Amino acid sequence: MKMRAFVLRSYGSPDALELTEIDRPVPGDDEVLVRVRATSVQPYDWHFMRGEPYVARLMGGGPGLRRPKIRILGADVAGQVEAVGRDVTEFRPGDEVFAMPKQGGFAEYVCVREKELAPKPESLSFEQAAAVPLAAGTALLGLRDVGGIQAGQKVLVNGASGGVGTFAVQLAKAFGAEVTGVCGPRNVDLVRSIGADEVVDYTAEDFTRSGRRYDILLDSAGSRPASACRRVLTRRGIHVLVGGPPGRWLQPVGHVFSALATSPFVSQRAAMADVVRCTENKRNLVTLTGLIEGGKLAPVIGRRYPFEEIPAAVGYQEQGHATGKVVVTV
Structure with a gap:
């Protein structure tokens, strides 16, 4: 059987994403075939689409030296179970699920290992659920596991209006922290509305020269x-690193490495929140579902696109000014 998918055959601009018909994947013994109802777009996708920064092509887990390792992008999915492998016990056809398979979301169907799949929050639509896995998972990993957040601490979120940032502000409040968000002037009201105790407009104030001190800086803007x-x-x-400034050759890798390299020589720590390599993403999705159903966490969706306009969605995300999450209805 066939399906439609956006296939990346070579590095390039969003035009390199080619809508074509390919064979529908067949689930392995421990896999679930998911009919994708929605996906989301994030910097992870366009970095792999461009093969940038170039230094990342030399790294394990990178995009590939000369040609893309990942042919179908799309790290987040929400949808319905179409079929299951013979060893799958938790799910059956028709179940509504969401996951972060790390690839394959820019297609009508994707296979996901059972251990990476979780039931979709009942209170969320497919589009809302697709906004959660990578961005909210990164914020959770950065604050709870890397940052060791405690109630009463002061947390600064740089990039508070972005995909990771909007989740980080809400999660920090849910953990009982006092939260300051850094964003541009058009998003000040938004960041305040999702729980920030204080908001810094980076066009009016340099947050690094304010004189205020924080226990955790979750830095998704770099x-x-x-x-x-x-x-x-x-x-x-602790300086929790999520992203950095874009660049063809070194950035954002250079920004992350410079912080990590100096960390052993100063009293403050720097560490990276790498949700892609996390082995507990299913458990984290269940934790996030509890917070969502408890009214403490909600996705902020800035733009929605139909499936056929995925290249436009990726191009918009690449501009670097997206508010909240960019989601795609499949």
């Missing part, structure tokens, strides 16, 4: 050098 970021941390504070 807009300031690591040396400047250390100024906002308490003596034992």
Whole structure:
């Protein structure tokens, strides 16, 4: 049987994503075939589409040296179970699910290992659910596991209006922290509305020179050098790295490495929140579902696109000014 998918045959612009018909995947023994009802777009996708930064092509888990390793992008999916492998016990056809398979979401069907799949939150639509896995999972990993967040701490979220940032603000509040968000002027009201106690407009104030100190800086924007970021941390504070400034050759890898390289020589720590390599993503999805159903967490969707306009959605995300999540209805 056939399905439609956007296939990436070579690195390039969003035009390199070719809508074509290919064979529908067949689930392995421990896999579930999901009919994709919605997916989301994020920097992860366009970095792999461009094969940038070039230095990442030399790294394990990178996009591939000369040609893309991942032919069908789309790290997040929400949909319905179409078929299951013979060893699958938790799901059956018709179940509504969501997951972060890391690839394959830009298609009508995708196979996901059972251990990476979770029931979709009942209170969310497919589009809302598709906005959750990678971005909210990254925020959860960064604050809880890497940052060791505790009630009463002060948390600064740089990039508070983006996909990861909007989840990070809400999660930090759910953990009982005092939260400050950094964003542009058009999103100040939004960031305040999702729970930030204080909002810094980066066009009016340099947050690294405010004189205020925080226990955790969750940095999804990477807009300031690591040396400047250390100024906002308490003596034992931690700089949680999620992203950095875009660049063809080195960035955002260079921004992350510069922070990690200096971390052993100063009292503050720097560490990376890498949800792609996390082995507990299913458990994290269940945790996030509990917070969603408890009214403590909700996805912020900035734009919606139909399936046929995935290249346009990726192009918009690549501009770097998306508010919340960019979702696609399949």
